[in-house]
Amino acid sequence: MKKLLGFVGVGLREIFWIVVAIAVVFGGINGFRYLGENREVVEPAVVERPITLVETAELALINAPLPIRGEGFMQPFRLADLASQVGGQVIKLHPAITNRGSFKEGEVLVHLDDSSELAALSQTQANIDGTRARLDLNEILLERTETLRVSGAASQAALDQARSQNAELSATLNSLIAAQSAAELSLERKFVKAPFDGAVLTKQIEIGSVINAGQAIAEIYTESRMEINVPVREADAALIPGLFEGASPNATVSVRFAGQRFEWGARVTRVSPTLDLRTRTLTVTVELSDIDAARATSTSALSSGTPPALINSFAKVVIEGPQPKAIYKIPSTALRGGEEIWLLEPESEGAGTLVIVPAQLVHVDGETSYVRAEELPDGARLITTALSTPQAGMQLRDVIDTNQVAANQTEASE
16 A cells, blocks of 8 residues: 555656646747747847048149258368478468468468578579689680681690580589579478468467478368268169269258258269278268358347358258159158058048059158159048058048048037
8 A cells, every 4th residue: 555655656746747847838938929029129220330530641742852861071172281391490470370360372371491592592693603704704715716726826635625614614504503493492492382272270380490391380271162071872872963974963061050050052073982881872072162151041140140161060961863753752651561652532521532552762861751653643642540451442531631520510519
């Protein structure tokens, strides 16, 4: 009996759980149907992706020669040590040396003591005069002896002696004339003359000083001619018109003095035939065209007046390069991959599409590049912003136009 009751209890428990499972499944099905019948229908909507904002800059053709920039130090065209070929005591100095002023070519800058040279020259001239007098007398005696020899009144020996004395006196006169030339040259070397127009930079002697041959007397330079040696890269040198054909392209030299900038017109005068071993650059020499025509770029004048082209001034030089066609000036960062530029072609207010245009790099000037590009869209602006995945035709919006629209809307609301 107990076993029967145990089997009945187990069966009832299994039936109970089966009923519970059926109820749960039924309830779930009905709940799913209820939720499906009462669900809220969501209509599909198109999601507008935000248009990328970019910064742009104006793109304009260059109507001026390409600038070839360089820098160097102002130096005189000539800088030399003034010296004498002979030694002696200084008895007179030109005011230019005393006051470190200017002088002209051929002026006597230094006069050395020449008393011994003058005495030697006077002695030589006196000897020449005496020899000429004896030679004149001997020529008269020679003519008389030749006449007497023809008539038989004089011997051949007397005639030969007269001729010998005449030849000896002629040789002596020639020797004295040569000695006179040497004495005049020695006297001339006591005067040190200016080899060119210029000014005195420094002096090493005073009146009364005794100098030796070749000793430096003063340092002189060309005051009215200044030049700058500018190292130029090969790529930039190749752009200077006629550089290796003797041409003289124009240039501009600028120097800062007391916080202000002064400019001079200049021209290229020569180019070094060698490359620098370390920098692999060419040295181009630029000479100031008119050293007195300095132009201040500031409106405020210095109390001291316009400074001259000071020696050893650090100068910046801009040489005029070629003026090619279809050249645009852009920031170097706007040249993508070294071969293309990105443009924003406007379509509506503030919006436009990306246009990728091939560009050829012509010249690099610091952070600025000059590129050649053909057939650009009308009204297109240069994109200066970096894009992660640029694709031609993608929609873009100009930051400048967006800010302008926002400002207009703010003014309208006020």
